[in-house]
Amino acid sequence: MSALPSENAEVTEELEADASRQTHTSSVVAVVSVVAGVDPQPTLDAVARQDYPLVEVRLIGTETEGTPSGIVMSHDLAEVVAGLDPSVEYVWVLHGDARPRPDALKALVTEANRFEASLAGSKLLVGGTLDTLESVGSATDVFGEPYTGLDEGEVDLEQYDVVRDVAFVSSVSMLVRRDLLRGLGGIDQKLAPVAAGLDLSQRVRIAGGRVIVVPSSEVFHDRRCGRGDGGWREQSGRMRAMLKAYRPITLIWMVPLAILTGVADSLISLLLGRWRLAPRYLLTWGWNLVNLPSTIAARRSIARVRQVGDEELFRYQVRGSVRLRQVGSELSDRLLTIFDDDSTVTRRAAEIWSSPTTWAIVGVLFLLLIGMRSLFLTGLPVVGHALPFGDASTALSRFVGGWNASGLGSAAPVHPVTGPTGVATLVVLGNEELARSLVTLGAFVVGIFGVGRLAQRLGVGGPGAYLGGAAALFGLPASILATDGRWSALIGIGILPWALASVVGSPAIGRRRWLGQAGLATFFTGLVACFVPVLGIAPLLFAVGLKLTGRFRPRLLVSLVGTMAAVVAVPYLVSRRDVLMDGVPIRIDAHPLIVALVAVTLLLAMIARSWRAGTIAGALTFGGLAGSHFVGPDIQEGLLAIAAVGLGLVVAAALRRGERNIFGWAGLAGGVVVFIVSLAGLAGGRGGLPPDTWGDRIGFVTLGATGVERALLIAPDPYGLPGESRPGPGFWYRLIDSRGPTLDQAILPPPGEGDDALASTVELITSGATLRPGAELAEFGVRWLVGTDQTSELIGPTLQAQIDMNTFPFAERLVVFENTVVRPVAVTEGGVPWQAAGSGFRGDPTDERVLLAYNGDPGWGPDWQPDEWAGTVSGRDGEAVYRRVGVEAVLVWAGTVISVLGLAVGIWGRRT
């Protein structure tokens, strides 16, 4: 005692107490629970070798046969505890597959006394290894999911060797105070080992006790009793432990969150090819429902000893969901593996910042952020074909063969872009603007990597390829598309290089790998065909072209398989057959100097670098540009997207590292100039798109709507209107519905009888031959007549002399008239409007018939009957629905299923 060094009275007192505890010998009983099929003798031998005295050793199990002599066998821990002498201070619970070091118990007792802990757990090392960590105490999330913080196979370097409070310790080796154990009723026999440890730890903590881990107490564990997440029994047990421990107020929010987390975990795991999660969650909840009575009884028992609130449990929990974090991390790893073909980002993480490629990517991404800054400030403009997504369920129903409500409606397929954009909106829980921004930004980012990947497959990879990605997305062809507001084509540019890259490269080794390649080709082909339908054939043609060029390794069969997914766009293209070579063209404004600059750069790159890759790039760039002069807008989009990717390859080839001769230097300079010129598209900050024209300015079209109504938009040229338009007398016009312009309305279906009637009405109105244009337009559900300010000369004079359309003075730079006698698109004969419900309508059931201001189509029901150019349905059911399953819908479904399957197979194939 005199050797105690401190002169500080408090410290001296503490040290004296500590010394006293160390000299005090606590009485301990060891209880070894037999693991089924495991001989407990090695565990008993290890217990016998402990350098700390034990009062008694007991076994817990169901079979008494083979019990070593002198060892008492009990059925459960409660029975053991009940029979112990009150002088016993601690019970050391051990699994029958654990082998403690000789000093394990001593360390546990010493530290438990020293920290006045009620429950102390050992550091577990994996049996059969010298120093692989299994557990050093654990935290959990709020749902009871364990979080060890250890990496798989992490070696014990004493990095965790500090006694600390933890959420729970494993029941493999734990020392617990006898009186507390008895008061708590022992270990829950219904629970699997880890869950049992969690349960006991939480009950101890609720009762006011400390739970600590003692790393100096080392126990080797053979893991014969089950591992970490140990299947649905462990999961069920963990949930039961939390259900027992939490107060009701916590359970009110925890249980629904746990269910939602389970659903999300199951869905994400499906993407990773694991289907068992959902059944496991079902079993978990089913088991807990069955055992609910005993859980409630246990809660009552805990309530009697509760000393602290749930906050004490939260202190040792990690934030969020451990499961979601794990699957999210796994999913992102998988995706990175797909995108990052040369493992720049993933495999060589340590070298990442020393790579020029990385800096090129960072630089281009920075430029991308500049070029897309409006996404973060004001949102994307509404102009041309760059339109908001609209309601997801409506869009998706139209995508899979529902009623195409664009214009005056048609059974013709909508543009397939409606499908993926609808899914995107659905994923972000219906936030259309967020979905639009994410798809746009994502496509541009993906496009940069895509061009890099394609360039690498063509032998011109490297840092310059990523700069080529920026040239592809902002260069001349992309600029032509953007100026015309062709949003879906810009997204197509982002996807196209992936579709092309998927059909070139090393041949697959093994069937699974080949299926993976085919799957990804299928997915990317289907996806690009959704955004730019004619590009569905591009990968196949590209593969054939590569074959003709020689040297490259095209995957012809893969491209052939991938082309199957393009059927998703076939119905749309068939419906557009009349305008494929005609229609309102995209304005090609290619300055000859820029074309010449690109051509010279490419020729130099072909001479100095790769003439084969240069040929491919040139064919894509100039073939696309030249061809786009002779075709309709649908094919123009495809050709210009191809030209954009080609331009990216031109820059990649010119900037490729290699021998620096005069041609090489000149090509490099040309590549830099082409790259810089391409960045002109960044100026507006809208990804090259023009300023907003039809966004907030026509927000008024939703005003006063009693049902689905329409606006008739008029402009002196078709490029001034959202989406497509039809020629009128001296101007162009189109209908949009009262939601405002949306992407699924962009493309007008082939004109029907209603469109002819509307054309006649427009002619009538503009000739000044009617005093009541509102009444004429009411037949088409038109409430608003909206002209750009340039059209005031065209429509103003005639609409000044009429009596049923009021001028609306509050629109900026627009000439607007509001119809005073409007009739909604769906209305009963008595004038009661029906509301939109998906792609149909709903209202109060009535004996009257319901007029539908759509081009007549017998697919509407119930009991559709023609009424001039439109039709009526029976109002008895209270809903008007469109049901028609034609070959178009089958093809769209088939293409969609093939694409999604392709993605799944592609991921599965790459897991090798």
Place this chain on the structure above:
Amino acid sequence: MMKVAALVVVAALAVAAVVAPEPSQPVPLPPSPQATAPYTVCPLGEAARRTTALTFLEAARDTTISIFSAGDVPVEAAIEVSEEGTSALELSEITGLALAPVLVPQGTPPSAVETILQGGGVAAAPCQPGSPDAQVLLGGSTAEGHTYTISLANPFAGAATVDIAAASEVGVESEPALSGIVVPPRSLIAVDLHSILPGRQAISAAIVTHQGRVVPGAVHDTGSDISATAGLIAALDWYLPAPALEGVGRTLVLFAPGTTEAPFQIDVYGPDGLLEAAYEDVIPAQSQITIPVGDLLEGAGAIRVLSANPVAAALRFSGDGANAVVPGSSAASPSWRLSGAGRLGDSVVHVFNPGDVEVTAELQSGTGRPITSVAVPPQTLVQVPITARPVGGRLEADGDVVVTWTTNTENGLAGDLADPLAPG
């Protein structure tokens, strides 16, 4: 060899991208030909102080007229139309509004509708659809004892904004109160020019529309008779039959609404034949000029005004207990409708043949029954009497003529240009 071929192919494609013709630019359909206005407006209707009758020729059977006032349409009434398409209606039968402008929907062909005013004199003026161009009201006066009220009718859904560009013997009038007059939808604004610009012996005004559409009319009350006028659209060539009425003076009123002066010449068709360029002068921009017809023509005849820039022309008849303004016609036609002729009593139809060949003209009743037939020698004015009747008649000729009518009663003098069909 392959490299060279590849270079050539790429270069060729680049050239093709430059020289390929631009895609053809889309063009819309040709603009719609402007149809005849599907309505006409009678801005001078009154139902309290005066009796207003509307006379219809060739009206559609289901014609429903609307009276608009103060932003509303308080009266809509279907008119009774005979099988021959004639009808006459006194506004007091359907409304008691003091100012009761009327909107009349038109069918095909459009009906000829005339406003006949009685009370403090008699007057007649055609109903018109109005025009976005300047509409000229001729032959007024704000001399002492006279009232001159311009009515700006806007039966349409949008508000209109107009200026009244007035001119008198003092030249172009400058009065801020006449600028930026807003005429609300379905409303009528009455502008008392005698209050704003009093003491003008001869005053005319152009209604210049900046926004919307108005249909103007004017009533000039001398104290002993009233005249009514509708808006005239300026033209380069005017024919004005000039009957000689006993004790009634004739004045040619010309107005140039444009921003440039209008040199003109007057050809006179008198008893001695055609006298070309009998008078030449220049009308200053936005000004009027008045010429006593007696200085040019003795007795009945006709006047032709040829101008280098658009002008409006009318004949004002004035005298003791007589006041009427008969507008000129900018075109000749073989078919004319005289909707209001005879409504106020026995009347005279004045038929002028500006051509070089004799024309035979048949006067018909409103139902199409022939009344009389006359030969109209070339360059000659012929007067044909027509007895009193509820609704006027038609005139069909085998050549182009210009037709006006006058009614001279003890209550005053009224007259108007007939309504031409298929002009020229």
